[in-house]
Amino acid sequence: MEIAEIKRQAEAHRDDLVSIRRDLHRHPELAFTENRTATIISDRLEKLGLEVQTGIAQTGVVATLRGSRPGKTVLYRADIDALPILEAVSAEYKSRTDGIMHACGHDAHVAIGLTVAEILAGRRQNFAGNVKFLFQPAEEIVSGAKPMIEQGVMKGVDVTFGIHMGNDEPVGSIALHSGPAMAxxxxxxxxxxxxxxxxxxxxxxxxxxxxxxxxxxxxxxxxxxxxxxxxxxxxxxxxxxxxxxxxxxxxxxxxxxxxxxxxxxxxxxxxxxxxxxxxxxxxxxxxxxxxxxxxxxPAVVNSDQWTDFIRQSAGQLLGANKVINSDPIMGSDDMSLFLKEVPGCYFFVGSGKLDGTSFPHHHPGFDIEEDALVVGTEVMTKAVLDYLDQHQN
Ligand SMILES: [Zn+2]
Ligand SMILES: [Zn+2]
Known part of the structure; x- marks a missing residue:
């Protein structure tokens, strides 16, 4: 798919991205209780014709989209849980559950995953290989990835990709680090x-x-x-x-x-x-x-090969000056376990206000610039298609 077409498709899904994200934001669920969230995910993916497995590590969902010909399998991982924080945002879409809040942007990760699945499902005739969408519970207590792996979700995966919202970076950019990136x-x-x-x-x-x-x-x-x-x-x-x-x-x-x-x-x-x-x-x-x-x-470790790959793929889309080489951070994420099984790259999609006044992750005032939903969708769609295109059997 050409860059202009990827951008057009992502833009066409803007309203849907925002509405999925806001719905999840209104109804946040804590680790291993993401039942409503998991149902929304599996319903949408089943409607798209993906092979969907639910109840993995309690509330995890895995779905496979098969292209028209056999080939490699690329994984997109999204975490889905919220945090025990009382939201201090006055937006219309603020949490309806006192004391629980999507204060890390996982609502956005789900919205982007579902939208990338939808865009690619409409083009399955055009690519070889498979895209596996993995929705992981309980990232905030670093407990969801391990049981998912024990249930075999990484079998047959050739490369592992994932994104995280990043309020430290301005919307329109991505930030990545090769090697140990998170503690x-x-x-x-x-x-x-x-x-x-x-x-x-x-x-x-x-x-x-x-x-x-x-x-x-x-x-x-x-x-x-x-x-x-x-x-x-x-x-x-x-x-x-x-x-x-x-x-x-x-x-x-x-x-x-x-x-x-x-x-x-x-x-x-x-x-x-x-x-x-x-x-x-x-x-x-x-x-x-x-x-x-x-x-x-363990630490999130991005391989040189796949960090370069994302740098290049996203750079063509956003402009090389919007691809930021960031420093490692002391935060942690059990995305590390998937990357240990099958190397890849986990990177941040800038979701901060352009004037740098956004609240940090896990803050009661946390919110994202919703343009990041479109950017994340474009970047992931392109990364997946670039990978499958360059790695045909
Ligand atoms: Zn978090
Ligand atoms: Zn997070």
Missing amino acids: NVDSIKLIVRGKGGHGSQPEKAIDSIMAACQIVNTLQTIVSREVAPKDTAVLSIGTIHGGFASNVIAPEVVLEGTVRTFLPEVREKMLNRIEEIAVGLGKTLRCEVKFEIVYGC
Whole structure:
């Protein structure tokens, strides 16, 4: 499809894009409860004649559009969940559910996915290969991608693409980063077990608070002494709980913290060393230490090949000056798991006001410039068609 035709098609769907997005925005749903959203998605895709599977990882939907001839399979992933935030936007389309809000733009990701599916379904005679549309629940708690992968959704996929709204970038642009683009995040928990006793008789007890203090201090040597200065790593212990009274030796202390990294080897080292130091110090001080990763999600890593591909494909459409090479960010996204299975590129579609006054993601005042819906549709439609065109069997 020529660029002018892609733009014409996306523009022709503008009203529909806005109305899908606003409807979802009015009815946001939290992780793994996206039932209404999933029904809207599957109904529309079934009407388009796609092969639709529902109930994957509870509320996930996967649909395949087959071209006229066999060929490669390109994946478009959209996340669909909202956040537990009380919306502070006065728009007509504001959330009808107090305390739940689409404050990250996932409503837009769904609208774009459904519209790209519609445009391509109308042209299935013209391309070889398949387009797989994957609608993932529970991104905000980084829990939806893993069970979807376990149910086999990545089987047969040749390249993985996805977009995220980006209020830091002006509408009309896209922003991407080759290599580690979004941080790995792990939430950790340490349970330090000693033996309770009377504060006056420490020799008969094992002091878990004293051990916990040593552990917290020593953990801070990992970043400063064991991670190369050029690599990024953060370890913050955010909670420490233990003890009952001033004259009682605490039998147990629970510590919780967050670990953020970009490179898998740095992540592994951080997690291994946290465990080794905590367990080892605990042992030295006669405490038993249990280490748990409460949740974890690897860094989003874009391959050079597919980042270049998007840069070129989108550059032809938007102009090279609208394709921004952005810095990595410390936020996380379980899109990383799909990209680990099958490489590709995850990038931001600028949805910020041109004067830079938009609220950031996860802010109660978050809203997107809706032109981004048209831009996202154009960019994804072109990327999918360019890929299938250049990779015919
Ligand atoms: Zn988010
Ligand atoms: Zn998001």
